[in-house]
Amino acid sequence: MLLKNIWRRLPQCFKKPAYWIKGWREQGRIVYKKESSYSYIQVIDKKGYRYLVFKDPSCPLHLQRPEDIYQSRMSLDDTLDTGVPYADYFHLAWIFNPQIKDIIMIGLGGAAVPKVFLKDYPEIFFRTVEIDPEVVNIAYKYFFLSQDDRHKIIIGDGREYIKNTVDPADLVLLDAFYSRTIPHHLFTVEFFQEIKNKLNEEGLLAINFNGSLAGTNSFLFSSVLKSLRTIFQQIYVFASRKNSPNSMQNIIIFACKNLQNLGRPEIIDLARGLAEEKVTVSGFIFKARQLYEGPVELEEAELIRDALSPPGGMINLYNSRIGKLIPETGEG
Template identity: 30%
Template sequence: MKRICMKVALLLVALLGGIGRPHAAVVFEAHSPYHHVQVIDDGGIRLLSFNGTQETRMSLANPLLGHFEYTEFFHAPWVWNPEIKRVLMLGLGGGSIQRAYQHYYTNVMIESVEVDPVVIKVANEYFQVRETPTHKIHQHDGRTFLQRGRETYDVILVDAYTRSRYGSSIPPHLVTREFFAQASARLGTNGVLAYNVIGQLQGGRADIIGALYRTMKEVFPQVYLFPASSSLNVVIIATKSPVPYDYARVQREGRELIRSGKVKLPTFATRLRAFQNVTPRNASVSPVLTDDRAPVESLMRGTGFSD
C-alpha cells in the first residue's frame, strides 16, 4: 500500500511538473535586490537563472559536471603559478568554480565575495557551495572588498557579469584601470588575474573585450585570452610576471602540471589549447576604461564609440 501511494505521488509530481514545461521544475524562486533568482531542475541538470538567463549549470548526479565550459579556464592560472595557495573569487553565482577548486585543490584557501545575499543562500542550499575551513564567503561588493583588505592572494578570479534578454551587463566599477590597480595590489609577486567576459573577439568595432584587454594591459605586463568554443565567453588572464608565455610554453607547463598531479581536472589539456597571445583586433578602437569614463552599456551592445 505504501509503495502504491509513493508511486501515485511520484506520478502526480511528474504530471504536475510536466504541465508547464516538460521535464523542468522551478525548485526555488525569489526576487533579490539584484536579480530575479530561480533554481530550475531540468533533465538531471540544475540551473541557476538570473532574470531568465542561465548563470550556472550543475549535474544533479555529479555536481562536478554539467558546468559551462568557460568556468574551466579558471584553472589556467596554475600554468603561471604552480604553487597556488590563496585564491580570491569575485562573484559566486552557483559556485561551479568554487566546487571544482574545493574538489581538485584541497590545500588551496578560497575566499568568495558575492554582493547578493540571496545568491549566497541559494548556492549553499541548492548548489552545495559550503563555507568550510578552506572556503570563506563574504557578502560584500567585490571592489569595496579589494579596497578595504590587506591580505594578498596568488590568484584573483572575476566572474561578475550578468545577462538578461537584452544582453549582458557588467558592473562598471569592476572594469576600470583603478579596479585592476586595486586587484594588482592584492596579488602577490607572481599573481595571476582571470576575468570572464562575453563579447566579440574579432570585428573592428569598439567592444568590451578590446576595452578590457587595453585596460588590463595598462596595469599588468602580460595579458592572454582563452575564448570558449561553445559560447561567446572569453576568459582574459593577466599576470604580474613580465615573462611572456607563448602557446608552446603554456602547453608544456600544462603537461607538467598534469604529470605531477598538481592539476587533476580531466579537460585541463584541452582547455589550454584555447590559449591565445594576440591582441584582439578591436582593442585599438576600444577605449581604456577608467572610473571617470566606463561606457560599458554601449560597449556590451556593440554600439560602443571609438576612442
C-alpha cells in the same frame, strides 16, 4: 520537408504563439524563484542539470532558455560535476603560478568554481565576495556548497573588499555578471590597478568574459583588454570558440603581475605536466590549446575609466561601443 515549407511561409503572427508554447514547454522545472535587490533569480532543473539563472526582465521569462543564460550549472547526479566549461578554464592559472595558495573570487553564482578548487587543491584558501546575500543562500541550499574552514564568504561589493583587505592574494578570479550586463566599476583601469596592488609578486588576475574577439560585438572585449594592458605586464587570452572569433563566447583572460614570456609550446607542455600530476578537470590540455593569438582591434577601443560611468552603473554586453552608454557630460 512539406511541413517545413509550410512553416516558412506562415505569417509571423501565426508563428509567435507556437514559439511561446514551445518556450513554455522547454523552460524546465522551476525549483525556486525570488526577486532579490539585485536580480530576478530562478533555480531550474532541466534534463539532469540544475541551473542558476538571472532572468532578463525585458524579455518574456519562458523564452529565456536556462541552458543559454545560466550563471551556474550542476549535474543532479553528481553535485561536483558542474558542467560549466568556462569554469574549468580558471584552472589554467596553475600554468602561470604553480604556487597558488590564496585566492579571492568576485561573484559566487552557484559556487561551481570554489567547489572544485577546494576539492582538488587541499593547499589553497579561498575567499569569495558576493554582493547578493540571496545568491549565497541559494549556493548552500540548492547547489550544495559545503561549509569549509578553507572557504570564507564575504557578502559585499567586490571592489570595496579588494580596496579594504590587508591580506594579499596569489590569484583573483573575476566572474561578475548579470543576465546581459557587467558592473562597470569592476572593469575599470582604476580597479585593475587596485587588484594588482593586492597581488603577491607572482600573482595574477583571471577574468571570465562573455563577448566576441572580433566583429561588431568585440568592442567591449577590446576595451577590457586595452584597459588591462595599461596595468599588467603580460596578458594571455583563451577563447572557448577561438576559431569563430566573431561569435559571442566565453573568453578567459589571464593578466600576470610580472612578465612570464610563455609561448604556446611552453603553455601546452606545462598543461600536460599539470594534467598528469595536479589538475583533474576534463579537457585541460585542450583548453590550454585554446590560447588565442589572433588580432584584436585596440586602436579604436576606449579605456574603461571610473570617471565615465554609464547610467545605472552597468555596461550592456551587446553594445558595440562603451561611448554609447556614457553621458555627454561624463557624469555617472
